[in-house]
Amino acid sequence: MASWSCRFLLQRGSRVISLRAAAESPAHVVSCIRTVKTTTWFDEHLTEDNQEYMRKSMAQEYRRQTVDKLNPLKDEPWQRHDWTQGSRRVGLVAVKLGMAPVWTKAGERHVVTMLQVQDCHVIRHLSKEEYNGHTAVLVVGGKNVSPFHRSEEQMEMFRNAGVPPKHKVTTFKVSDNAVIKPGTPLYAAHFRPGQYVDVTAKSIGKGFQGVMKRYGFKGQPATHGQTKTHRRPGASGPGGDPAKVFKGKKMPGMMGNIFVTAYGLKIWRVNTKYNVLYVNGSVPGHRNCVLKVKIIIFRHTCEVFFS
Missing domain, CATH: 2.40.30.10 (Translation factors)
Incomplete structure:
Protein backbone atom coordinates (compact mmCIF):
# COMPACT_ATOMS: atom_id res chain seq x y z
CA MET A 1 0.00 0.00 0.00
CA ALA A 2 1.37 3.35 -0.99
CA SER A 3 2.33 5.68 1.81
CA TRP A 4 1.05 9.22 2.10
CA SER A 5 2.27 12.36 3.92
CA CYS A 6 0.62 15.53 5.12
CA ARG A 7 2.29 18.85 6.04
CA PHE A 8 0.75 21.91 7.57
CA LEU A 9 2.56 25.26 7.26
CA LEU A 10 0.93 28.16 9.06
CA GLN A 11 1.63 31.85 8.67
CA ARG A 12 4.89 33.48 9.67
CA GLY A 13 5.21 34.03 13.41
CA SER A 14 3.03 31.06 14.36
CA ARG A 15 3.95 27.47 15.10
CA VAL A 16 5.19 25.27 12.29
CA ILE A 17 3.96 21.69 12.56
CA SER A 18 5.16 18.91 10.31
CA LEU A 19 3.18 15.69 10.38
CA ARG A 20 4.09 12.53 8.51
CA ALA A 21 2.09 9.37 8.76
CA ALA A 22 2.26 6.13 6.88
CA ALA A 23 -0.86 4.36 5.67
CA GLU A 24 0.31 1.01 6.97
CA SER A 25 0.80 2.41 10.51
CA PRO A 26 -1.56 5.35 11.11
CA ALA A 27 -0.48 5.59 14.76
CA HIS A 28 3.08 6.57 13.76
CA VAL A 29 3.15 10.39 13.83
CA VAL A 30 6.29 12.54 13.85
CA SER A 31 5.82 16.18 14.85
CA CYS A 32 8.24 19.10 14.97
CA ILE A 33 7.14 22.24 16.79
CA ARG A 34 9.02 25.55 16.78
CA THR A 35 7.95 27.84 19.58
CA VAL A 36 7.74 31.58 19.08
CA LYS A 37 9.48 33.88 21.53
CA THR A 38 7.29 36.76 22.56
CA THR A 39 8.65 40.31 22.96
CA THR A 40 6.42 41.13 25.92
CA TRP A 41 6.75 40.12 29.55
CA PHE A 42 3.08 39.14 30.00
CA ASP A 43 1.53 35.84 28.95
CA GLU A 44 1.15 35.51 25.20
CA HIS A 45 -2.15 33.65 25.63
CA LEU A 46 -4.00 36.67 27.03
CA THR A 47 -6.92 37.90 25.01
CA GLU A 48 -6.89 41.29 23.30
CA ASP A 49 -9.33 42.69 25.87
CA ASN A 50 -7.07 41.64 28.73
CA GLN A 51 -4.01 43.12 27.03
CA GLU A 52 -5.82 46.40 26.44
CA TYR A 53 -6.87 46.49 30.09
CA MET A 54 -3.28 45.93 31.19
CA ARG A 55 -2.04 48.75 28.97
CA LYS A 56 -4.59 51.19 30.40
CA SER A 57 -3.81 50.11 33.96
CA MET A 58 -0.07 50.55 33.45
CA ALA A 59 -0.58 53.99 31.89
CA GLN A 60 -2.64 55.11 34.89
CA GLU A 61 -0.06 53.68 37.29
CA TYR A 62 2.86 55.52 35.69
CA ARG A 63 0.85 58.72 35.51
CA ARG A 64 0.18 58.45 39.24
CA GLN A 65 3.84 57.74 40.00
CA THR A 66 4.93 60.78 38.02
CA VAL A 67 2.50 63.05 39.86
CA ASP A 68 3.55 61.70 43.26
CA LYS A 69 7.24 62.10 42.44
CA LEU A 70 6.81 65.74 41.38
CA ASN A 71 4.93 66.64 44.56
CA PRO A 72 7.26 69.07 46.42
CA LEU A 73 5.56 68.39 49.78
CA LYS A 74 6.66 64.74 49.92
CA ASP A 75 10.35 65.16 49.19
CA GLU A 76 12.64 68.12 49.64
CA PRO A 77 14.51 69.39 46.57
CA TRP A 78 18.27 69.20 46.36
CA GLN A 79 20.39 72.21 47.14
CA ARG A 80 21.09 74.52 44.21
CA HIS A 81 24.64 75.72 43.62
CA ASP A 82 25.99 78.76 41.82
CA TRP A 83 27.62 78.46 38.42
CA THR A 84 31.40 78.77 38.37
CA GLN A 85 34.02 78.80 35.65
CA GLY A 86 34.49 75.25 34.41
CA SER A 87 31.10 73.93 35.52
CA ARG A 88 29.73 71.12 33.37
CA ARG A 89 25.95 70.97 33.06
CA VAL A 90 23.71 68.12 32.02
CA GLY A 91 22.44 67.77 28.45
CA LYS A 206 23.39 53.68 3.17
CA GLY A 207 24.20 50.00 2.82
CA PHE A 208 27.22 48.72 0.89
CA GLN A 209 28.74 51.60 -1.10
CA GLY A 210 31.80 52.16 -3.26
CA VAL A 211 34.73 54.43 -2.58
CA MET A 212 33.33 57.32 -4.64
CA LYS A 213 30.21 57.62 -2.52
CA ARG A 214 31.73 56.44 0.75
CA TYR A 215 34.93 58.51 0.74
CA GLY A 216 34.52 60.92 -2.17
CA PHE A 217 37.13 59.38 -4.49
CA LYS A 218 37.49 61.03 -7.87
CA GLY A 219 37.31 57.78 -9.83
CA GLN A 220 39.16 56.82 -13.00
CA PRO A 221 38.83 58.25 -16.53
CA ALA A 222 35.71 57.53 -18.52
CA THR A 223 37.61 56.87 -21.79
CA HIS A 224 41.12 56.24 -23.13
CA GLY A 225 41.35 52.54 -22.53
CA GLN A 226 39.45 52.31 -19.26
CA THR A 227 37.19 49.26 -19.14
CA LYS A 228 34.88 48.63 -16.17
CA THR A 229 37.14 50.59 -13.82
CA HIS A 230 35.43 53.99 -13.88
CA ARG A 231 34.30 53.87 -10.24
CA ARG A 232 36.97 51.59 -8.83
CA PRO A 233 39.59 52.77 -6.31
CA GLY A 234 42.61 51.73 -8.36
CA ALA A 235 45.82 50.49 -6.77
CA SER A 236 45.23 49.43 -3.17
CA GLY A 237 48.78 48.83 -1.94
CA PRO A 238 52.47 49.27 -2.82
CA GLY A 239 54.46 46.47 -4.35
CA GLY A 240 58.02 45.44 -3.76
CA ASP A 241 59.08 45.65 -0.15
CA PRO A 242 55.73 46.03 1.68
CA ALA A 243 53.82 43.84 -0.80
CA LYS A 244 50.64 44.15 1.19
CA VAL A 245 47.60 46.34 1.83
CA PHE A 246 47.92 48.32 5.05
CA LYS A 247 45.21 48.26 7.67
CA GLY A 248 42.71 51.10 7.51
CA LYS A 249 42.84 51.40 3.72
CA LYS A 250 39.77 53.16 2.35
CA MET A 251 37.81 50.55 0.44
CA PRO A 252 34.17 49.80 -0.40
CA GLY A 253 32.05 48.70 2.52
CA MET A 254 29.05 49.41 4.69
CA MET A 255 28.27 53.11 4.96
Whole structure:
Protein backbone atom coordinates (compact mmCIF):
# COMPACT_ATOMS: atom_id res chain seq x y z
CA MET A 1 0.00 0.00 0.00
CA ALA A 2 1.37 3.35 -0.99
CA SER A 3 2.33 5.68 1.81
CA TRP A 4 1.05 9.22 2.10
CA SER A 5 2.27 12.36 3.92
CA CYS A 6 0.62 15.53 5.12
CA ARG A 7 2.29 18.85 6.04
CA PHE A 8 0.75 21.91 7.57
CA LEU A 9 2.56 25.26 7.26
CA LEU A 10 0.93 28.16 9.06
CA GLN A 11 1.63 31.85 8.67
CA ARG A 12 4.89 33.48 9.67
CA GLY A 13 5.21 34.03 13.41
CA SER A 14 3.03 31.06 14.36
CA ARG A 15 3.95 27.47 15.10
CA VAL A 16 5.19 25.27 12.29
CA ILE A 17 3.96 21.69 12.56
CA SER A 18 5.16 18.91 10.31
CA LEU A 19 3.18 15.69 10.38
CA ARG A 20 4.09 12.53 8.51
CA ALA A 21 2.09 9.37 8.76
CA ALA A 22 2.26 6.13 6.88
CA ALA A 23 -0.86 4.36 5.67
CA GLU A 24 0.31 1.01 6.97
CA SER A 25 0.80 2.41 10.51
CA PRO A 26 -1.56 5.35 11.11
CA ALA A 27 -0.48 5.59 14.76
CA HIS A 28 3.08 6.57 13.76
CA VAL A 29 3.15 10.39 13.83
CA VAL A 30 6.29 12.54 13.85
CA SER A 31 5.82 16.18 14.85
CA CYS A 32 8.24 19.10 14.97
CA ILE A 33 7.14 22.24 16.79
CA ARG A 34 9.02 25.55 16.78
CA THR A 35 7.95 27.84 19.58
CA VAL A 36 7.74 31.58 19.08
CA LYS A 37 9.48 33.88 21.53
CA THR A 38 7.29 36.76 22.56
CA THR A 39 8.65 40.31 22.96
CA THR A 40 6.42 41.13 25.92
CA TRP A 41 6.75 40.12 29.55
CA PHE A 42 3.08 39.14 30.00
CA ASP A 43 1.53 35.84 28.95
CA GLU A 44 1.15 35.51 25.20
CA HIS A 45 -2.15 33.65 25.63
CA LEU A 46 -4.00 36.67 27.03
CA THR A 47 -6.92 37.90 25.01
CA GLU A 48 -6.89 41.29 23.30
CA ASP A 49 -9.33 42.69 25.87
CA ASN A 50 -7.07 41.64 28.73
CA GLN A 51 -4.01 43.12 27.03
CA GLU A 52 -5.82 46.40 26.44
CA TYR A 53 -6.87 46.49 30.09
CA MET A 54 -3.28 45.93 31.19
CA ARG A 55 -2.04 48.75 28.97
CA LYS A 56 -4.59 51.19 30.40
CA SER A 57 -3.81 50.11 33.96
CA MET A 58 -0.07 50.55 33.45
CA ALA A 59 -0.58 53.99 31.89
CA GLN A 60 -2.64 55.11 34.89
CA GLU A 61 -0.06 53.68 37.29
CA TYR A 62 2.86 55.52 35.69
CA ARG A 63 0.85 58.72 35.51
CA ARG A 64 0.18 58.45 39.24
CA GLN A 65 3.84 57.74 40.00
CA THR A 66 4.93 60.78 38.02
CA VAL A 67 2.50 63.05 39.86
CA ASP A 68 3.55 61.70 43.26
CA LYS A 69 7.24 62.10 42.44
CA LEU A 70 6.81 65.74 41.38
CA ASN A 71 4.93 66.64 44.56
CA PRO A 72 7.26 69.07 46.42
CA LEU A 73 5.56 68.39 49.78
CA LYS A 74 6.66 64.74 49.92
CA ASP A 75 10.35 65.16 49.19
CA GLU A 76 12.64 68.12 49.64
CA PRO A 77 14.51 69.39 46.57
CA TRP A 78 18.27 69.20 46.36
CA GLN A 79 20.39 72.21 47.14
CA ARG A 80 21.09 74.52 44.21
CA HIS A 81 24.64 75.72 43.62
CA ASP A 82 25.99 78.76 41.82
CA TRP A 83 27.62 78.46 38.42
CA THR A 84 31.40 78.77 38.37
CA GLN A 85 34.02 78.80 35.65
CA GLY A 86 34.49 75.25 34.41
CA SER A 87 31.10 73.93 35.52
CA ARG A 88 29.73 71.12 33.37
CA ARG A 89 25.95 70.97 33.06
CA VAL A 90 23.71 68.12 32.02
CA GLY A 91 22.44 67.77 28.45
CA LEU A 92 19.12 66.79 26.89
CA VAL A 93 17.55 63.97 24.88
CA ALA A 94 15.67 65.39 21.89
CA VAL A 95 13.85 64.26 18.75
CA LYS A 96 14.83 65.48 15.29
CA LEU A 97 11.87 67.13 13.55
CA GLY A 98 13.48 68.39 10.34
CA MET A 99 15.19 71.42 8.82
CA ALA A 100 13.98 74.94 8.12
CA PRO A 101 15.44 78.37 7.24
CA VAL A 102 15.64 81.26 9.70
CA TRP A 103 16.63 84.90 9.25
CA THR A 104 18.47 87.19 11.62
CA LYS A 105 17.62 90.84 12.22
CA ALA A 106 20.36 91.78 9.76
CA GLY A 107 18.66 89.73 7.03
CA GLU A 108 21.13 86.83 7.04
CA ARG A 109 19.63 83.47 6.13
CA HIS A 110 20.65 80.35 8.07
CA VAL A 111 19.51 76.75 7.68
CA VAL A 112 18.75 75.16 11.04
CA THR A 113 17.61 71.80 12.39
CA MET A 114 14.66 71.67 14.78
CA LEU A 115 15.13 69.44 17.83
CA GLN A 116 12.14 68.90 20.11
CA VAL A 117 12.60 67.91 23.75
CA GLN A 118 9.90 65.31 24.50
CA ASP A 119 9.34 64.00 28.04
CA CYS A 120 12.96 64.41 29.11
CA HIS A 121 13.67 63.50 32.76
CA VAL A 122 16.65 62.90 35.00
CA ILE A 123 16.52 59.21 35.95
CA ARG A 124 19.53 58.51 38.13
CA HIS A 125 22.57 60.12 39.71
CA LEU A 126 25.89 58.33 39.97
CA SER A 127 28.56 59.82 42.20
CA LYS A 128 32.27 59.80 41.46
CA GLU A 129 32.81 56.68 43.52
CA GLU A 130 29.97 54.83 41.77
CA TYR A 131 31.07 55.76 38.23
CA ASN A 132 34.80 56.04 37.58
CA GLY A 133 36.27 57.98 40.48
CA HIS A 134 36.78 61.18 38.49
CA THR A 135 33.43 62.73 37.52
CA ALA A 136 29.80 62.36 38.53
CA VAL A 137 27.19 61.22 36.02
CA LEU A 138 23.51 61.93 35.47
CA VAL A 139 21.38 59.37 33.63
CA VAL A 140 18.80 61.12 31.43
CA GLY A 141 15.97 59.60 29.39
CA GLY A 142 13.62 61.00 26.79
CA LYS A 143 10.47 60.16 24.79
CA ASN A 144 8.01 57.94 26.65
CA VAL A 145 7.38 54.44 25.31
CA SER A 146 5.25 51.44 26.20
CA PRO A 147 6.42 49.52 29.28
CA PHE A 148 5.64 46.14 27.69
CA HIS A 149 8.91 46.06 25.73
CA ARG A 150 11.31 46.85 28.59
CA SER A 151 13.10 44.44 30.88
CA GLU A 152 12.41 44.21 34.59
CA GLU A 153 15.79 45.80 35.43
CA GLN A 154 14.98 48.83 33.29
CA MET A 155 11.48 49.08 34.74
CA GLU A 156 12.91 49.06 38.26
CA MET A 157 15.18 51.98 37.39
CA PHE A 158 12.25 53.98 35.99
CA ARG A 159 10.06 53.18 39.01
CA ASN A 160 12.74 54.39 41.41
CA ALA A 161 12.90 57.69 39.56
CA GLY A 162 9.10 57.96 39.34
CA VAL A 163 9.07 58.49 35.57
CA PRO A 164 7.53 56.54 32.67
CA PRO A 165 9.71 54.23 30.56
CA LYS A 166 11.91 56.06 28.07
CA HIS A 167 12.87 55.34 24.49
CA LYS A 168 16.48 56.48 24.89
CA VAL A 169 18.57 56.55 28.05
CA THR A 170 22.02 58.15 28.03
CA THR A 171 24.59 59.52 30.47
CA PHE A 172 26.09 62.99 30.89
CA LYS A 173 29.21 63.83 32.88
CA VAL A 174 28.50 66.75 35.22
CA SER A 175 30.40 68.70 37.83
CA ASP A 176 29.53 68.54 41.52
CA ASN A 177 27.71 71.89 41.48
CA ALA A 178 25.50 70.87 38.53
CA VAL A 179 23.90 67.72 39.98
CA ILE A 180 20.11 67.53 39.53
CA LYS A 181 17.66 65.46 41.55
CA PRO A 182 16.34 62.30 39.80
CA GLY A 183 12.80 62.74 38.51
CA THR A 184 13.34 66.38 37.53
CA PRO A 185 11.93 67.24 34.07
CA LEU A 186 14.17 69.01 31.57
CA TYR A 187 12.95 71.44 28.92
CA ALA A 188 14.33 73.33 25.95
CA ALA A 189 14.82 76.38 28.20
CA HIS A 190 17.76 74.47 29.66
CA PHE A 191 19.77 76.10 26.82
CA ARG A 192 19.90 79.70 25.66
CA PRO A 193 20.32 81.23 22.18
CA GLY A 194 23.96 81.77 21.36
CA GLN A 195 25.25 78.67 23.13
CA TYR A 196 27.10 75.91 21.28
CA VAL A 197 26.17 72.23 21.59
CA ASP A 198 27.35 68.83 20.37
CA VAL A 199 24.69 66.55 18.86
CA THR A 200 25.20 62.78 18.74
CA ALA A 201 22.93 60.38 16.83
CA LYS A 202 23.07 57.30 14.63
CA SER A 203 23.57 58.26 10.99
CA ILE A 204 21.32 57.08 8.18
CA GLY A 205 22.37 53.68 6.85
CA LYS A 206 23.39 53.68 3.17
CA GLY A 207 24.20 50.00 2.82
CA PHE A 208 27.22 48.72 0.89
CA GLN A 209 28.74 51.60 -1.10
CA GLY A 210 31.80 52.16 -3.26
CA VAL A 211 34.73 54.43 -2.58
CA MET A 212 33.33 57.32 -4.64
CA LYS A 213 30.21 57.62 -2.52
CA ARG A 214 31.73 56.44 0.75
CA TYR A 215 34.93 58.51 0.74
CA GLY A 216 34.52 60.92 -2.17
CA PHE A 217 37.13 59.38 -4.49
CA LYS A 218 37.49 61.03 -7.87
CA GLY A 219 37.31 57.78 -9.83
CA GLN A 220 39.16 56.82 -13.00
CA PRO A 221 38.83 58.25 -16.53
CA ALA A 222 35.71 57.53 -18.52
CA THR A 223 37.61 56.87 -21.79
CA HIS A 224 41.12 56.24 -23.13
CA GLY A 225 41.35 52.54 -22.53
CA GLN A 226 39.45 52.31 -19.26
CA THR A 227 37.19 49.26 -19.14
CA LYS A 228 34.88 48.63 -16.17
CA THR A 229 37.14 50.59 -13.82
CA HIS A 230 35.43 53.99 -13.88
CA ARG A 231 34.30 53.87 -10.24
CA ARG A 232 36.97 51.59 -8.83
CA PRO A 233 39.59 52.77 -6.31
CA GLY A 234 42.61 51.73 -8.36
CA ALA A 235 45.82 50.49 -6.77
CA SER A 236 45.23 49.43 -3.17
CA GLY A 237 48.78 48.83 -1.94
CA PRO A 238 52.47 49.27 -2.82
CA GLY A 239 54.46 46.47 -4.35
CA GLY A 240 58.02 45.44 -3.76
CA ASP A 241 59.08 45.65 -0.15
CA PRO A 242 55.73 46.03 1.68
CA ALA A 243 53.82 43.84 -0.80
CA LYS A 244 50.64 44.15 1.19
CA VAL A 245 47.60 46.34 1.83
CA PHE A 246 47.92 48.32 5.05
CA LYS A 247 45.21 48.26 7.67
CA GLY A 248 42.71 51.10 7.51
CA LYS A 249 42.84 51.40 3.72
CA LYS A 250 39.77 53.16 2.35
CA MET A 251 37.81 50.55 0.44
CA PRO A 252 34.17 49.80 -0.40
CA GLY A 253 32.05 48.70 2.52
CA MET A 254 29.05 49.41 4.69
CA MET A 255 28.27 53.11 4.96
CA GLY A 256 26.32 54.86 7.70
CA ASN A 257 24.32 53.37 10.58
CA ILE A 258 26.98 54.41 13.12
CA PHE A 259 26.97 56.99 15.90
CA VAL A 260 28.24 60.35 14.65
CA THR A 261 28.74 63.59 16.58
CA ALA A 262 28.28 67.05 15.06
CA TYR A 263 30.47 69.47 17.00
CA GLY A 264 30.03 73.16 17.72
CA LEU A 265 26.45 73.80 16.55
CA LYS A 266 25.14 77.21 17.49
CA ILE A 267 21.65 77.57 18.95
CA TRP A 268 19.83 80.30 17.03
CA ARG A 269 16.46 80.09 18.73
CA VAL A 270 14.67 78.39 21.63
CA ASN A 271 10.91 77.84 21.44
CA THR A 272 9.75 77.40 25.02
CA LYS A 273 6.11 76.79 24.06
CA TYR A 274 6.79 73.63 22.05
CA ASN A 275 10.24 72.85 23.57
CA VAL A 276 12.11 73.16 20.28
CA LEU A 277 15.79 73.99 19.78
CA TYR A 278 16.92 75.54 16.50
CA VAL A 279 20.56 74.51 15.97
CA ASN A 280 22.75 75.61 13.10
CA GLY A 281 23.24 73.34 10.08
CA SER A 282 22.45 69.66 9.80
CA VAL A 283 22.69 66.92 12.41
CA PRO A 284 23.13 63.17 11.89
CA GLY A 285 20.17 60.83 11.89
CA HIS A 286 16.87 60.51 10.09
CA ARG A 287 13.69 62.39 10.85
CA ASN A 288 12.04 61.50 14.19
CA CYS A 289 15.23 59.89 15.47
CA VAL A 290 16.20 60.33 19.12
CA LEU A 291 19.53 62.05 19.71
CA LYS A 292 21.78 63.36 22.46
CA VAL A 293 22.42 67.09 22.93
CA LYS A 294 25.15 68.25 25.29
CA ILE A 295 26.59 71.68 25.90
CA ILE A 296 30.10 72.24 24.66
CA ILE A 297 32.90 72.83 27.14
CA PHE A 298 35.35 74.88 25.05
CA ARG A 299 33.06 77.83 24.45
CA HIS A 300 35.73 80.34 23.41
CA THR A 301 37.18 77.93 20.86
CA CYS A 302 33.75 77.55 19.24
CA GLU A 303 33.23 81.29 19.07
CA VAL A 304 36.47 81.63 17.10
CA PHE A 305 36.21 78.70 14.70
CA PHE A 306 32.43 78.22 14.27
CA SER A 307 31.19 81.82 14.22
